[in-house]
Amino acid sequence: MKARKVAMAAAAIATAMCVAACDGGPGGADGSGPVPGGDPEAGSAAIIEYGCASCHTIPGVESISRTIGPDLTGFDDQIYIAGQLPNRPEELIRWLQNPQEIVPGTAMPNMGVTQQDARDIAAYLYDQ
Ligand code: HEC
Known part of the structure; x- marks a missing residue:
C-alpha cells in the first residue's frame, strides 16, 4: 500500500514537471521535445x-x-x-x-x- 502511494506521488510529480517544462505544447509528453513545431x-x-x-x-x-x-x-x-x-x-x-x-x-x-x-x-x- 505504502509503496503504491509513493509510486503515485512520483507519477504526479513527473506530470507536474512536464506541465512546467513542456509549456503546454503538444510534443514533450511523449519525449518528442519541448518546442512544438x-x-x-x-x-x-x-x-x-x-x-x-x-x-x-x-x-x-x-x-x-x-x-x-x-x-x-x-x-x-x-x-x-x-x-x-x-x-x-x-x-x-x-x-x-x-x-x-x-x-x-x-x-x-x-x-x-x-x-x-x-x-x-x-x-x-x-x-x-
Ligand atoms: C558575435 C558573437 C555571437 C554570435 C554569432 C551568437 N551569439 Fe549567442 N550570445 C553571445 C553573447 C555575448 C551572449 C551573452 C548575452 C548576454 O548575456 O547579454 C549570447 C547569449 C546567447 C544565449 C543565452 C545564453 C545564456 O547563458 O543565457 C543563447 C541561447 C544564444 N546566445 C544562442 C545563440 C545562437 C543559437 C546563435 C546563432 C543563431 C548565437 N547565439 C550567435 C554572442 C553571440
Whole structure:
C-alpha cells in the first residue's frame, strides 16, 4: 500500500514537471521535445548556417569558439536567458531573433534568424 502511494506521488510529480517544462505544447509528453513545431536536426543545421558556434560552445556542433558567448551545454537547466528572460521556448525564440532588443548593446548580434529557424534551434538547444 505504502509503496503504491509513493509510486503515485512520483507519477504526479513527473506530470507536474512536464506541465512546467513542456509549456503546454503538444510534443514533450511523449519525449518528442519541448518546442512544438521545432525540429532539432534542422536546428543543428541552422546553428552551423548562422555561425552560432563562432561565439558559443554548443554540444554536437564543431566550434571555432573564441568564447565570446556563454557555453550552451546543458542550456535547458538554466533559469534565465542572458540573465533577463525566463528560460522558456517562446522566450528563447524571441531572444534568438532579436537579442539587441532584449539586451541593448549585447555582443550577440541580430542575425535575421527566421521564426522557424529559431524554433528549430530552440528544439536543438533544449535537447543538449
Ligand atoms: C558575435 C558573437 C555571437 C554570435 C554569432 C551568437 N551569439 Fe549567442 N550570445 C553571445 C553573447 C555575448 C551572449 C551573452 C548575452 C548576454 O548575456 O547579454 C549570447 C547569449 C546567447 C544565449 C543565452 C545564453 C545564456 O547563458 O543565457 C543563447 C541561447 C544564444 N546566445 C544562442 C545563440 C545562437 C543559437 C546563435 C546563432 C543563431 C548565437 N547565439 C550567435 C554572442 C553571440
